[in-house]
Amino acid sequence: xxxxxxxxxxxxxxxxxxxxxxxxxxxxxxxxxxxxxxxxxxxxxxxxxxxxxxxxxxxxxxxxxxxxxxxxxxxxxxxxxxxxxxxxxxxxxxxxxxxxxxxxxxxxxxxxxxxxxxxxxxxxxxxxxxxxxxxxxxxxxxxxxxxxxxxxxxxxxxxxxxxxxxxxxxxxxxxxxxxxxxxxxxxxxxxxxxxxxxxxxxxxxxxxxxxxxxxxxxxxxxxxxxxxxxxxxxxxxxxxxxxxxxxxxxxxxxxxxxxxxxxxxxxxxxxxxxxxxxxxxxxxxxxxxxxxxxxxxxxxxxxxxxxxxxxxxxxxxxxxxxxxxx
Amino acid sequence: xxxxxxxxxxxxxxxxxxxxxxxxxxxxxxxxxxxxxxxxxxxxxxxxxxxxxxxxxxxxxxxxxxxxxxxxxxxxxxxxxxxxxxxxxxxxxxxxxxxxxxxxxxxxxxxxxxxxxxxxxxxxxxxxxxxxxxxxxxxxxxxxxxxxxxxxxxxxxxxxxxxxxxxxxxxxxxxxxxxxxxxxxxxxxxxxxxxxxxxxxxxxxxxxxxxxxxxxxxxxxxxxxxxxxxxxxxxxxxxxxxxxxxxxxxxxxxxxxxxxxxxxxxxxxxxxxxxxxxxxxxxxxxxxxxxxxxxxxxxxxxxxxxxxxxxxxxxxxxxxxxxxxx
Numbered sequence: 311x312x313x314x315x316x317x318x319x320x321x322x323x324x325x326x327x328x329x330x331x332x333x334x335x336x337x338x339x340x341x342x343x344x345x346x347x348x349x350x351x352x353x354x355x356x357x358x359x360x361x362x363x364x365x366x367x368x369x370x371x372x373x374x375x376x377x378x379x380x381x382x383x384x385x386x387x388x389x390x391x392x393x394x395x396x397x398x399x400x401x402x403x404x405x406x407x408x409x410x411x412x413x414x415x416x417x418x419x420x421x422x423x424x425x426x427x428x429x430x431x432x433x434x435x436x437x438x439x440x441x442x443x444x445x446x447x448x449x450x451x452x453x454x455x456x457x458x459x460x461x462x463x464x465x466x467x468x469x470x471x472x473x474x475x476x477x478x479x480x481x482x483x484x485x486x487x488x489x490x491x492x493x494x495x496x497x498x499x500x501x502x503x504x505x506x507x508x509x510x511x512x513x514x515x516x517x518x519x520x521x522x523x524x525x526x527x528x529x530x531x532x533x534x535x536x537x538x539x540x541x542x543x544x545x546x547x548x549x550x551x552x553x554x555x556x557x558x559x560x561x562x563x564x565x566x567x568x569x570x571x572x573x574x575x576x577x578x579x580x581x582x583x584x585x586x587x588x589x590x591x592x593x594x595x596x597x598x599x600x601x602x603x604x605x606x607x608x609x610x611x612x613x614x615x616x617x618x619x620x621x622x623x624x625x626x627x628x629x630x631x632x633x634x635x636x
Numbered sequence: 637x638x639x640x641x642x643x644x645x646x647x648x649x650x651x652x653x654x655x656x657x658x659x660x661x662x663x664x665x666x667x668x669x670x671x672x673x674x675x676x677x678x679x680x681x682x683x684x685x686x687x688x689x690x691x692x693x694x695x696x697x698x699x700x701x702x703x704x705x706x707x708x709x710x711x712x713x714x715x716x717x718x719x720x721x722x723x724x725x726x727x728x729x730x731x732x733x734x735x736x737x738x739x740x741x742x743x744x745x746x747x748x749x750x751x752x753x754x755x756x757x758x759x760x761x762x763x764x765x766x767x768x769x770x771x772x773x774x775x776x777x778x779x780x781x782x783x784x785x786x787x788x789x790x791x792x793x794x795x796x797x798x799x800x801x802x803x804x805x806x807x808x809x810x811x812x813x814x815x816x817x818x819x820x821x822x823x824x825x826x827x828x829x830x831x832x833x834x835x836x837x838x839x840x841x842x843x844x845x846x847x848x849x850x851x852x853x854x855x856x857x858x859x860x861x862x863x864x865x866x867x868x869x870x871x872x873x874x875x876x877x878x879x880x881x882x883x884x885x886x887x888x889x890x891x892x893x894x895x896x897x898x899x900x901x902x903x904x905x906x907x908x909x910x911x912x913x914x915x916x917x918x919x920x921x922x923x924x925x926x927x928x929x930x931x932x933x934x935x936x937x938x939x940x941x942x943x944x945x946x947x948x949x950x951x952x953x954x955x956x957x958x959x960x961x962x
Contacts, residue, residue: 419785458748
């Protein structure tokens with residue numbers, strides 16, 4: 311574990327405990343099975359990044375209430391809802407090293423528990439009593455479903471342009487982190503300037519986070535990642551490292567890459583060869599740099615806040631998003 | 637077409653046209669495919685009962701605004717979202733005489749378009765700006781997903797008690813009609829008495845509507861119903877006509893019924909035999925009577941309103957729910 315990760319975890323350990331508690335308390339299903347399936351996805355070692363972002367955003371804006379942990383569950387429930395549906399759609403087998411819900415309980419239960427979690431997150435949003443927040447959160451849910459459809463439609467598409475990739479990850483990932491930070495500012499009754507700053511922070515962090523995720527699919531280990539590397543490719547998802555390298559490659563190498571990418575049963579050697587080409591044509595480096603740029607943007611947008619432990623944490627989390635190994 | 641249906645349709649033709657328009661206007665997807673899939677389920681001859689209920693409930697409480705048609709789409713989008721997921725879960729093939737969405741576009745697109753419609757309905761709820769309404773609607777979405785899971789868990793269960801059946805149809809169907817009427821009263825800023833009356837009307841209408849639906853699965857024609865009769869049974873769903881008759885049957889006849897019910901490939905003759913037994917043991921009659929009782933409750937709850945065309949319509953719709961053929 312990196313020093314930075316240790317440092318962050320030691321600073322948020324109390325918050326994390328309270329988030330775990332809130333996630334259990336606010337689920338409120340009437341059926342045991344819903345609780346069981348939702349718990350399988352909710353309590354399997356998630357980082358709680360989204361709830362933490364909301365809590366820290368509220369705190370840096372001076373939130374003094376006691377409902378931040380409850381409200382923070384909105385973003386974990388919504389996240390879990392999309393994971394349940396996405397795993398099913400991708401035909402995934404493992405999530406965080408555990409079998410996915412639909413393989414244990416079947417597709418119908420996974421779909422419906424996802425629906426329940428989505429509805430639950432909106433119920434809790436409604437409890438806040440601010441229509442603006444509900445607009446933000448229901449818009450996130452709209453965006454995420456459409457981002458996922460967009461990605462699905464562009465599967466296997468070897469000519470996916472970079473701006474379309476950005477559009478997909480914006481909807482799939484960035485708007486949720488943006489919404490978590492923005493909502494934190496709103497429940498703290500923040501100044502407009504603060505609201506905008508945290509929204510920008512979350513948005514750029516989200517973009518960088520997804521790019522880092524897409525990199526990990528080529529650079530991590532299965533044992534660390536909790537799922538197989540090369541999964542994106544097997545699912546036909548072209549991400550920035552590949553998109554960029556395909557564009558830069560010689561026509562000869564492009565043919566080699568396309569052959570590996572379109573072969574669902576590519577071998578370990580094929581995958582190694584592809585990574586070599588991603589390195590040669592700069593796709594890994596380019597993605598890392600672009601992610602870095604968004605992390606810098608995220609950090610810059612909150613620089614005007616007074617120095618505090620909370621500010622330090624938000625800056626550290628941004629840095630960690632880039633160097634994480636899983 | 638019955639006289640009552642003709643009469644209702646002539647009284648609401650203008651509203652229906654405006655609902656169709658609002659359903660098209662408010663979908664606002666950014667992907668053409670989402671529009672296409674959502675339109676397939678939305679514009680395939682739905683009765684628009686739920687939007688109509690909201691509009692009439694608002695009108696009887698004196699609503700004078702211009703947003704009723706827009707807000708009414710909430711209930712049709714939410715309804716369509718659940719149909720998309722339910723058809724997939726039930727492995728249905730036809731809906732209103734047309735192939736179901738998941739058979740045309742595949743499960744992933746059907747799941748995600750359902751998610752989009754659910755999110756869209758909550759976005760529009762948020763536009764109303766009344767947190768109470770958003771609480772009602774997100775709670776409906778929670779209830780509906782859990783009602784569906786409950787039904788799924790009790791599939792093939794020959795000992796399903798009547799009260800559990802009632803619990804399932806309450807969540808699956810009644811809360812949505814209740815919510816539509818309740819929301820209508822709320823946007824009209826109705827008196828508490830009126831709010832309660834319309835909520836009760838919608839709730840009882842919803843229960844009766846589902847019972848009538850369950851009856852139709854045994855008494856209608858495939859050509860009129862737009863899907864095969866006997867579908868509930870094929871999907872392992874035990875509904876009140878069967879639940880009641882099984883309880884009343886002689887042990888000999890119960891064995892015959894159980895054999896047909898548990899045989900996924902029951903023949904036309906088996907089905908005829910089952911219907912004969914449902915008649916003999918009063919399951920059809922009992923269900924019809926109970927549905928009648930709830931229709932009476934629904935009508936009684938709004939009797940105190942001054943005479944008006946809107947009141948007449950709400951009373952007529954309640955009557956029609958019982959005698960409809962599809």
